[in-house]
Amino acid sequence: MSIETPPFLAVAPAARLGGGVLRGRLGASPVFLAPMSGVTDLPFRRIAARLGCDVVVTEMVASGELTTGGVDATVRLAGEGLGLHVVQIAGREPEPTARAAAMAVDAGADVIDLNMGCPAKRVCNGLSGSALMRDLDLAVAIVVAVRAAIPDSVPLTLKMRLGWSRETMNAPELARRAVAEGVELVTVHGRTRDQFYDGAADWAAIRPVREAVDVPLVVNGDIDGVATSRAAMAACDADAPMIGRAACGRPWLPGDVGRALRGAAAIEPPRGTALAELVVEHHEAMLAHHGIRVGTMAARKHLAWYLDAAIADDGLVVDEAARRSLLTTSDPHRVAELVRRIFSDEAERRAA
Ligand SMILES: Cc1cc2nc3c(=O)[nH]c(=O)nc-3n(C[C@H](O)[C@H](O)[C@H](O)COP(=O)(O)O)c2cc1C
Structure with missing residues (x-):
């Protein structure tokens, strides 16, 4: 084509x-x-x-x-x-x-x-x-x-x-x-x-x-x-x-x-802080769209997919306890905090 x-x-x-x-x-x-x-x-x-x-x-x-x-x-x-x-x-x-x-x-x-x-x-x-x-x-x-x-x-x-x-x-x-x-x-x-x-x-x-x-x-x-x-x-x-x-x-x-x-120029997929901010944005948009209760449940599978994709594609190392907290907490602030810690801090630590 x-x-x-x-x-x-x-x-x-x-x-x-x-x-x-x-x-x-x-x-x-x-x-x-x-x-x-x-x-x-x-x-x-x-x-x-x-x-x-x-x-x-x-x-x-x-x-x-x-x-x-x-x-x-x-x-x-x-x-x-x-x-x-x-x-x-x-x-x-x-x-x-x-x-x-x-x-x-x-x-x-x-x-x-x-x-x-x-x-x-x-x-x-x-x-x-x-x-x-x-x-x-x-x-x-x-x-x-x-x-x-x-x-x-x-x-x-x-x-x-x-x-x-x-x-x-x-x-x-x-x-x-x-x-x-x-x-x-x-x-x-x-x-x-x-x-x-x-x-x-x-x-x-x-x-x-x-x-x-x-x-x-x-x-x-x-x-x-x-x-x-x-x-x-x-x-x-x-x-x-x-x-x-x-x-x-x-x-x-x-x-x-x-x-x-x-044949257009490739754009680097988001990783580290950029990925964390994308995941936080997605999570917040789901809560706004579905309401906090339904949105929190529906967002968990996306959070798990983001983790699995970053592990498979980028070798992200995720602490099991942090993963469990991320996929069980119902506090949106805690989700954002954990997402930032897992995706940005971990990626930056590995890069250091
Ligand atoms: C969770 C899930 C939900 C789906 N829901 C629909 C749907 O609502 N309408 C539809 O036409 N296909 C639906 N499909 C089928 C997908 O559109 C697609 O045809 C199928 O997953 C194969 O493509 P893939 O191998 O790229 O996933 C669904 C598939 C999955 C995995």
């Missing part, structure tokens, strides 16, 4: 880039942060976007919850301060899903992404998420209803798996039918639903989707840096990588990958 031929312009017919939103906002070699329930809340998406991630996607918003005024769905919908607000909707029936998508647009969504890839039993038993890949007529009916319910200027995108099982890999068929009904970008996670997260993502198995549709294709699954982004994109001729779990504790990673794919 060269900077001269931005892939999203090269492969996507202009007529399909509804209202020019995708075309106008996605530059060359964009990188996506994967939607992750319980992870990609507004504070995390804001930080990833600020650090250079081109497209961040909300956690899955359940259409039933949104249309009945569920608090969690409303919190997930937040997108203030994002340049491009992509809201992912999951639903099992056309009409309520369409209503939820329209509500998301009214609340500020720039792009609606439909979830047909989630393997969770809670979601699949209700025949949404990847269960829709077992009923393509219903899946397409949802696409049709949502497309009709949102303005032409709001692009509709679709995230799916390879299929329900290895024997029924119908992603190309779903992609073809969905694109015929107005879907403008397709993301494929290179696993089947019955794999859950087992085994390795099979990027080459996504290639038939590339052959089935001429809209931008995003490849997802087990991408953890520049080399795997390039390999995944090459395996299925995708236009962009989507990074999920590898960005946990490393919100700068999608931005770093994007800069490398574009």
Whole structure:
């Protein structure tokens, strides 16, 4: 992919880039942060976007919850301060899903992404998420209803798996039918639903989707840096990588990958004091967004990921007692103090 031929312009017919939103906002070699329930809340998406991630996607918003005024769905919908607000909707029936998508647009969504890839039993038993890949007529009916319910200027995108099982890999068929009904970008996670997260993502198995549709294709699954982004994109001729779990504790990673794919100068990942201040900022933003009680609990997994990432990537040495205190205290001031001590003091001690 060269900077001269931005892939999203090269492969996507202009007529399909509804209202020019995708075309106008996605530059060359964009990188996506994967939607992750319980992870990609507004504070995390804001930080990833600020650090250079081109497209961040909300956690899955359940259409039933949104249309009945569920608090969690409303919190997930937040997108203030994002340049491009992509809201992912999951639903099992056309009409309520369409209503939820329209509500998301009214609340500020720039792009609606439909979830047909989630393997969770809670979601699949209700025949949404990847269960829709077992009923393509219903899946397409949802696409049709949502497309009709949102303005032409709001692009509709679709995230799916390879299929329900290895024997029924119908992603190309779903992609073809969905694109015929107005879907403008397709993301494929290179696993089947019955794999859950087992085994390795099979990027080459996504290639038939590339052959089935001429809209931008995003490849997802087990991408953890520049080399795997390039390999995944090459395996299925995708236009962009989507990074999920590898960005946990490393919100700068999608931005770093994007800069490398574009041939732009690399920026040193934050470490020491800079990392400590980023973690403190993230923690405070989560408390402000979710409230102290929910935010404190939700932030702990991010704190653990930051620790694990710094240990794995940077050889940070963390005292077990300090780790335990950090992951159990409910006092925000104590969290900030411990984060600064663990990330900056320790890093500086090692450098001395
Ligand atoms: C904790 C967690 C939550 C997830 N939630 C969602 C979700 O809400 N919507 C969705 O489409 N995929 C969801 N996924 C799947 C990811 O978007 C992605 O497809 C998957 O993790 C594979 O990418 P990765 O190997 O880069 O993590 C979730 C994954 C994880 C680990």
